[in-house]
Amino acid sequence: MATSLAEIRARLLEQENKMGGNTQRSSGDNAIFAFWNQPEGSTTTLRFLPDGDDTNTFPWRERQMIRLEFAGVKGGDENKRVTVTVPCMEMWKETCPIHAEIRPWFKDKSLEDLGRKYW
16 A cells, blocks of 8 residues: 555556546545645645555545436436446446447547547
8 A cells, every 4th residue: 555645646646647547537526535635735634445456556446337318218207318327337347338338439529529428
């Protein structure tokens, strides 16, 4: 596990550079405390519990969720859009059929925006 905030920031930057800088920043629902945006010299008290994985560098577990939108429910209100959130199987070191399908879309400029919607 990283021992200092500077080391964690460096590893986050390294990870972002490996991904080509395509990470999306969003305020989201504030369920995750963005400690890396904490002003220098300020204090915050946090309690970290071990996750049992000695290979995990960061003090959190990544949670990859995929949002799928459907036009409606057959037999129900077919005009009301429905959004289903499913976990990405890659979190458990398995092949994710959704990501396997959309990865090639990033090689086609016409499908790239649609691929980002589901990534």
